[in-house]
Amino acid sequence: MRAALSQAGVPTIRQGDVYLIPDQYIHFADTSLAARTTHPSRYVLVLQDDTHARNVDCPSVLVALMSSKTQNKGPWEYLLPAKVGGQPLESLVKVHLAQPVPREVIEHRSPVGSVPPVVINDILTMLLVNLGLISIP
Numbered sequence: 001m002r003a004a005l006s007q008a009g010v011p012t013i014r015q016g017d018v019y020l021i022p023d024q025y026i027h028f029a030d031t032s033l034a035a036r037t038t039h040p041s042r043y044v045l046v047l048q049d050d051t052h053a054r055n056v057d058c059p060s061v062l063v064a065l066m067s068s069k070t071q072n073k074g075p076w077e078y079l080l081p082a083k084v085g086g087q088p089l090e091s092l093v094k095v096h097l098a099q100p101v102p103r104e105v106i107e108h109r110s111p112v113g114s115v116p117p118v119v120i121n122d123i124l125t126m127l128l129v130n131l132g133l134i135s136i137p
Contacts, residue, residue, distance in 0.1 A: 012054070013046060013048075013053040013054055013061055013103075013106055013107060014046065014050050014053060014054075014111075014114065015046055015047065015048060015049050015050050015053060015120060016045070016046060016114045016115045016116075016117065016119070016120040017045070017046045017111035017113075017114045018043055018044070018045050018046075018066070018085035018086050018087060018111055018112050018113045018114060018115065019043070019044055019046070019063075019106050019109055019111050019112065020041045020042070020043055020044075020109070020112055021041060021042060021044055021101060021105050021106060021109070022040070022041055022042075022105065023038045023039045023040065023041055023042045024038075025101045025102065025105050026042050026044075026065055026099075026101075027099060028097065042065065042066065043065075043066035043085070043087045043091060043112070044063035044064065044065055044066060044101065045063060045064045045066060045085065045093050045115065045120075045123070046061060046062070046063055046106075047062045047063060047064050047098055047120075047123070047124065047127065048061050048062040048063075056103075058103065059102065059103055060100035060101060060102055060103055061100065061101055061103055061106055062098060062099070062100055063098070063099065063100075063101055063106075064093050064094055064095055064097065064098045064123065064127075065093075065094045065097045065099070066080070066085075066087065066091045066092065066093055066094065067091060067092045067094060068087075068089040068090065068091050068092075069092070070090050070091065070092050073092055074096075076094075076095050076096040076126065076130050077092040077093065077094055077095060077096070078092065078093040078095060078119075078122065078123050078126055079091075079092060080092070080093055080115065080119070083113075084113075084115055084116075084119065085112070085113045085114060085115045086111065086112035086113020086114070087112065087113070093123055095123060095126045095127050095130055096130055098127060
């Protein structure tokens, strides 16, 4: 179904999808592109709900950055086991670095995988805590 929609030109971006996108579209608030290690591409996890992620009138898609550097996990990062989202290595989903990326960067690529609904729910809960919208005892 997804392949048929994609061939018909219908965007099929879904919440929980993992994409590999060019690193140049990623921004870290505390580091300039020149001051950080850049890679040809980086894994990102789609956070935006399906309705908005598929809306072609919305020029961007909200994603969380992912990193395979897992040794210094912070409370605002979700540890994703290897291959759960299609990435080869254990990765941190950097919830605190959620950011929009241009739709056209994602919509013509195939996702490398997706995370199960229980995982995306945990990650979205972390995002709400990070934004101060909910608290967890």
